[in-house]
Amino acid sequence: MRIYVCVKQVPDTSGKVAVNENGTLNRASMATIINPDDMNATEAALKIKDATGCQVTVVTMGPPPAKAMLQELIAMGADDGVLISGREFGGSDTFATSQIIAGALHNLGIGEDDIVFCGRQAIDGDTAQVGPQIAEKLNLPQVTYAGDIEKDGNTLKIKRLLEDGYMTVEVKTPCLITCVKELNTPRYLTVKGILECYDKPITVLDYEALKDEPLIDKTTIGLKGSPTNIFKSFTPPQKGSVEMIPGTAQEAASALAEKLAKKHII
């Protein structure tokens, strides 16, 4: 039994975002983190490993530095890593990305007991599309927004969170599950894990390794092949018209209430 966890290295958008003059994101100037939901996906896999001793493989598509993230996840408890990396893959939209990752997973082999975990969505794109699209390409059943997972042999009972409650979904392996932060609290790295992570294998799959993969349509990958293209990107105009109200708390509150009343806002 093997569990694959699909993870992504993302710019840390919780701080200030740096934008280039042409309106694109200045990634080089921003710190990178492991996408938060992917940490929950990794923890879900490691919990099953704790109970069953199965193999946990972390998989990412990205530039070569993403290898450091895989090492960190191995230090957390994963057994090995797969880095899908190639210039031909760069600029892929979610459709193209999911084809490539599905192709890589197919190439690695998905057995009857296996599970693919993903985070619900990545904080850079917020699309939540890649998980379901990988599932479709691999013809696996999917359960998204997993807030609780019970595993009994090959059957999983998953609490799927909705806006107004939840539904309990039963699914059999092999399957793909996307995880939300309510699912668990990711564990910390251990010193032993950190010391050992450099000895664990990380496989690199490039274009050459995947080009004959039947799940990948070579005309719809990368920047040029992706079905969706950026037509225009732009920055919204700054409102910049804030009226700062000075004075002590009492003075400011009084002046504000007066303004609100005058403009019939209250």
Next chain:
Amino acid sequence: MGFQSENIEEYHDIWVFCEQRDGKLQNTDFELISEGRKLADERGAKLVGVLLGSDVKGIASELGGYGADKVIICDDPALKVYTTDAYTKVLCDLVNDKKPEVLLVGATTIGRDLAPRCAAKLHTGLTADCTHLDIDMDKYLDFLRESSTIEVDPEKFKMDDTNLKMTRPAFGGHLMATIICPRFRPCMSTVRPGVMKKSEFDQAKADACELEMYPVSLSEDDLKTKVLEVVKATKKMVDLVGADVIVSVGNGISSDVQKGLALAEELCDALGGGVVGGSRVAVDEGWLSDDHQVGQTGKTVHPKIYVALGISGAIQHKAGMQDSEVIIAVNTNDAAPIFEVATYGIVGNVFDVVPKMIEEIKAQKAAK
């Protein structure tokens, strides 16, 4: 290679996937139908609602009242409750048979599960969480003039472009991106709930709406997941999207969370009644439940009055509230980014300023 989705000239009409829960249409359906009407008129196409469920024929014509020319109904007991498998199979069969040019889906926990699965199956692109849609190029350029800092030069655009132009916030609203899907059909987009304006309901149009029953073909083999139960949250969910007044709290109340929340409640009441919201911090720290979160990962709101208490204004948060009519921000840091989008700003501590605000607002109202 030869994918059916490449034969773009065969695809016509604007479709909206209409979601029902418990046999009831959702607000998002009416918003998307209203928006779809606008697109159908720009394109000179028909607007079709697609409704999957069990025993749902009776509710379909209401969609006509918001602008649908026609509703295609797939009625089957297996479609009563949403499952990825059954809904994907039925919707993709329908799309492959009837070939719509555009397919809009609400960006709900159901729509965001269904749409990517279908897009992958149909071999077409999908744009997530759109907040603005255009087909007509003139209208799109008007939108750019109003919503961007770009100098718009019509000479530089192909004015007869008929691709659906799907605009969405990227990186928490700091950047906006307009996405197109030029080589494949349908153009698919999920649309943020609460963003598109619902039109006035028109009974005559509802009565005139054409209904088509479409046969469902599902077998046991198609269904790999089983829904054991659907549980409604026992506590009432907070209706942030419909609120006129929202008072949100952030890190600035961390020194006394209970008091901070109580002040927010009290300020809501003073402003005529509203809902307490929170930043990502407030929800992550467990001060407020998930349904209170305003922002890119939470809800997009545009109330009449939005008050941000001790919220620095991370881009995720601003993306969810910057279109509010009046924004009042209170923060100890005069350089906090929240002031970039605020109408009125007060530099100060929440615990000092808010009690005075409540007092003064009450006094102003009493004096009226």
